[in-house]
Amino acid sequence: MKNQLPIFAKIWEQEINWKPTEKHLDQWEELYQEIILINNQVNLTRIVKPEEFWEKHLWDSIAGVVGLPFFQYSRKMKVIDIGTGGGFPGLPINIVFPIWDFTLLDSRRKKIEVVNFLLKILELENSWALTGRAEKIAHDSRFRGKYDIALIRAVGESSTCSEYILPFLNIGGIGVLYRGNWSIQEEQLLKVALKRLGGKLILVKESxxxxxxxxxxxxxxxxTHLTPKCFPRDIGVPKSNPL
Ligand code: SAM
Structure with missing residues (x-):
């Protein structure tokens, strides 16, 4: 990916009006090389071609959080990435905002061991990776209501995702759902779920x-309000019976 990264950096600048530094490019290259190596032993991702990795893992992860009026980029923010898998979208964003403090959560221990290793070699010292189910960890007082931002990509339907993320946020905190297609029906279902969870929809950005x-x-x-204590429901219920 090394040779293509400067070309990609130009596209980035045009597409999202944001210019990565040399350090960002070096760290993304390191992340890519390590993931390709580890992927032979632990199945982290099927996206291994350089262009695909850049577009689906790097561009996509970062496009979800840059250039928005409701994030304070220069302030230390507490961020949780739920169902992070091999570290997406959290890791590429953490490279851009090293002062943000990330918790990268996934139910698979092996993936989390790898993500902790990646955090170490990338010297992202404010962050850590944690094994557990969102339904359980969200009831732990060390995590409930403690985050400014919650990210979730490719974990389930949007109402299921909202039940995972809302309990982790503080009041005023923002959740980012990374979606492919989007429909009015899905938006209505999400609004119904958010009402019960103490949240509201603020923006859908198409890209x-x-x-x-x-x-x-x-x-x-x-x-906008405290999430009732009954949420998230027991393990598996948000997925099998979305709100
Ligand atoms: N977010 C990553 C990405 O976009 O590349 C990984 C997506 S992968 C399809 C879904 C991940 O979510 C898996 O690693 C799975 O273990 C995790 N996951 C699913 N349900 C979860 C839950 N309730 N709590 C924590 N992790 C969960």
Missing amino acids: KTPLTKSVRHFVYVQK
């Missing part, structure tokens, strides 16, 4: 990926 022109939607929700 096309720069290389393959795939449709993406970044859905932003805000926590």
Whole structure:
């Protein structure tokens, strides 16, 4: 990916009006090389070609959080990435905002061991990776209501995702749902779920990926009230019986 990164950096600048530094490029290259190596032993991702990795893992992760009026980029923010898998979208964002403090959560221990290793070699000292189910960890007082931002990509339907993220947010905190297609019906279901969870929908941003022109939607929700204690429901219920 090393040779292509400067070309990609230009696309980035045009597409999202944001210019990565040399350090960002070096760290993304390191992340890519390590993931490709580890992928032979632990199945982290099927996205291994350089262009695909850049577009689907790096561009997509970062496009969800840059250039928005409701994030304070220069302030230390507490961020949780739920169902992070091999560290997406959290890790590429953490490279851009090293002062933000990330918790990268996934139910698979092996993936979390790898993500902790990646955090170490990338010297992202404010962050850590944690094994556990969102339904359980969200009831732990060390995590409930403690985050300014919650990220979630490719974990389930949007109402299921909202039940995972809202309990982790503080009041005023923002959740980012990374979606492919988006429909009015899905938006209505999400609004119904948010009402019960103490949140509201604030923005749906449509985007096309720069290389393959795939449709993406970044859905932003805000926590407005305390989430009732009964949420999230027991392990498996948010997925099998969405709100
Ligand atoms: N977010 C990553 C990405 O976009 O590349 C990984 C997506 S992968 C399809 C879904 C991940 O969510 C898996 O690693 C799975 O273990 C995790 N996951 C699913 N349900 C979860 C839950 N309730 N709590 C924590 N992790 C969960």
